[in-house]
Amino acid sequence: MKEIIKTENVQKKFGKFQALNDVTFSVGTGEVVGFIGPNGAGKSTTIRILLGIIKRSAGQAEIFGKDVWKESLAIHKRISYVPGDVSLWENLTGGEIIDLFMKLHGSGDKQKRDELIQRFELDPKKKAKGYSKGNRQKVGLIAALSVQSDLYIFDEPTSGLDPLMGAVFQEEVQKIKDAGKTILLSSHILNEVEHLADKIVIIRQGEIVESGTLDDLRHLTRPTVTLVTEKDVAKMAETNGVHNFQQTGNQAVFSAENKFLDDILLEASKLGVKKFESIPPTLEDLFMRHYKG
Known part of the structure; x- marks a missing residue:
């Protein structure tokens, strides 16, 4: 299986604070990998390094065989990303923002966009400044799921969504999983990860403490x-x-x-x-x- 994401001994320091220490894991083509840990464990820091938003202090990190820092622009053309707190342009409507994201990406499906707007029960004519956190999250999810990408990175994607909308998200992720897409799903909602993921990576205090399929890891504890x-x-x-x-x-x-x-x-x-x-x-x-x- 070809590796889409590959990290080896990635470290990140903020001053004297060691945020990541020798983080090593991989995500293969068509895999859904659940990246789990509580707030402060290092999940978002790792993802920001993968996106080329911040520079690693040491180690290697690649997506599609390209260095995540040096070749981030080429990488971004092939990925969809949704953070845990989506920031939007306040004076644009939700629909305008979705269309802008789709245009920037370059491979949007308007029929899929309309279907997702209906499924997520979003009012696309409302200005973003009037949106709740949950509705801002819906805009990010609809934009990410309306384009064709080779890799989808979700960092706490259902933050602010009610359980019904969380279920809609899981169904949509299952569709792109069935289509053979690669997904890195960072979440603290464990049943969400358990339902979708082929492999689990557990991070604690900036270090990977377990990784493998759920069945593999179940051997470590008792039924x-x-x-x-x-x-x-x-x-x-x-x-x-x-x-x-x-x-x-x-x-x-x-x-x-x-x-x-x-x-x-x-x-x-x-x-x-x-x-x-x-x-x-x-x-x-x-x-x-x-x-x-």
């Missing part, structure tokens, strides 16, 4: 098992790989180590299994593993 047996389920508490055991009657809920699942299933079978349910950890579980405390 939650609910077990109901005919005989006394308390015997399961001493089984290899069983942790955080909680019992109510003949039902037990516990976390299980994947490498001991054979032992757990064998012991459970001896007790007469009436119910065995295993739920894999969510992205939130993986996320909290790195941020609790």
Whole structure:
């Protein structure tokens, strides 16, 4: 798979403050990569470096095989970008701003624009100074999704949107994903990332702490098992790989180590299994593993 985005040991210092430290990850052609971390973790700083807005202090960063700082203009012709807080020209209407963005990009689809205006329930005749934060966000999203790009970068794109409009955004991103487009999605809304992303990159305090597919990362945490047996389920508490055991009657809920699942299933079978349910950890579980405390 060809790499669309590639960073190697990217660092960024603001004075003495080390904002990014050896950030390394890649995004392949047609991949949707969820870039997650809380405010201040370094997500937006990384994205601004990728866009050529700020210069990295060290390391390498490329998009389409081009240096993000030296060749930013050539890169920008092939990308769509939406920040978490869209700033607009106050005296232009939303429709005028969308059309201007499309014209600057050079590959706008007016039919798609009109469809998105309707789906996002935006009044395009209203001046931007009268827009709420959510409506400003809609203008940015409609403009970005109305043009043909090879790479879409979204940095907290649904900030200010209600859940219904957030669902519309997810549906539209699914469409461009199905079309084989490449997407870098930075968000703190974990179910949004979990629903859309092929790969997850978790950043903490300016460093990448985990990366891989969601299934890959799920091996790092334990599934939650609910077990109901005919005989006394308390015997399961001493089984290899069983942790955080909680019992109510003949039902037990516990976390299980994947490498001991054979032992757990064998012991459970001896007790007469009436119910065995295993739920894999969510992205939130993986996320909290790195941020609790």
